[in-house]
């Protein structure tokens with residue numbers, strides 16, 4: 001089992017349950033691990049045969065920037081759904097953090113795992129070699 005990952009992808013968005021949080025943009029941070037099989041890409045040295053982390057990051061930036069969730073739980077579930085359905089990822093682990101949201105803590109948030117750890121072939125969009 002191999003992993004393609006994105007660490008500490010920072011995105012500004014509207015998120016939170018309090019009135020003041022509906023009026024400002026806050027930064028969330030995404031750590032994402034996506035199961036894949038890198039062997040064909042390694043053997044061919046060709047982006048078409050792997051999960052393109054830049055394509056995933058671009059999609060998540062566009063989604064999160066335009067979202068207005070109350071809870072990190074709701075945002076995390078939607079991110080997981082996008083990654084699984086649009087990029088053909090069979091299993092992922094996502095940490096979604098709100099840095100500085102609680103005084104005294106570096107960050108707070110959720111960690112979720114979704115799917116099964118079988119290695120699916122990257123979908124057409126996942127390769128995204130034109131990006």
Ligand SMILES: Nc1nc2c(c(=O)[nH]1)N=C([C@H](O)[C@@H](O)CO)CN2
Nearest residue numbers: 016017018070071072073098101102
């Ligand atoms: N489990 C959660 N707890 C809390 C959330 C959340 O999204 N999930 N959100 C808040 C507030 O928005 C907080 O981040 C503001 O400081 C509180 N607890």
